[in-house]
Amino acid sequence: MSTAGKPRRTIPIAPVAEGDHGACSGSESFALxxxxxxxxxxxxxxxxxVIEPDGLATDGAYVLADPGGEWIFRQLVSAGDRWRLRPLNPRYPAIDLDDLSAVRGVVIQRTTPGKRKSTTRYGE
Incomplete structure (x- = not known):
């Protein structure tokens, strides 16, 4: 689906000082x-x-990761003794990982706004 000609919705995110996370715990689920x-x-x-920061990252799970200063959403795939962050769209490159330290959370649910019955749960 093309978004050409449509204004992009941008939500500004203010930087948070180190250790200043307000009332939100680092282990609480959040949505993106x-x-x-x-x-x-x-x-x-x-x-x-919906991301579960304490979720179990397993082969095939959809994850949020920070492999080098930029947070990305990908599928986690076992690649021998390493791991790979794989996009589902083949036009994008995969990223190889030595370990799971870059994984910040596991996707547990997907919802399409405006479509009540379009919720999918993952990792159950």
């Missing part, structure tokens, strides 16, 4: 909106995903 098409067709731009 999918931007772009790197995880299509399973996840479309505008879908909302």
């Amino acid at each position: 909106m999918v931007l772009g098409d790197s995880m299509a067709p399973e996840f479309a731009e505008g879908d909302v995903i």
Whole structure:
């Protein structure tokens, strides 16, 4: 789906001082909106995903990771004695990991806004 000509919805995120996370615990689930098409067709731009920071990252799980200063949403795939962050859209490159230290959380749910019956749960 093309977004050409449509204004992009941007939500500004103010930087948070180290250790100043307000009332939100680092182990609480949180939601993010999918931007772009790197995880299509399973996840479309505008879908909302729920991340469980303490979730179990297993082969095939959808994860939020920080492999080098940029948070990305990918599928975690075992690659021998290493791991790979794989986009579902083949137009994007995979990222190899030595270990799981870059994984920040596991996707446990996807919802498409405006479509009540479009919720999918993962990792159950």
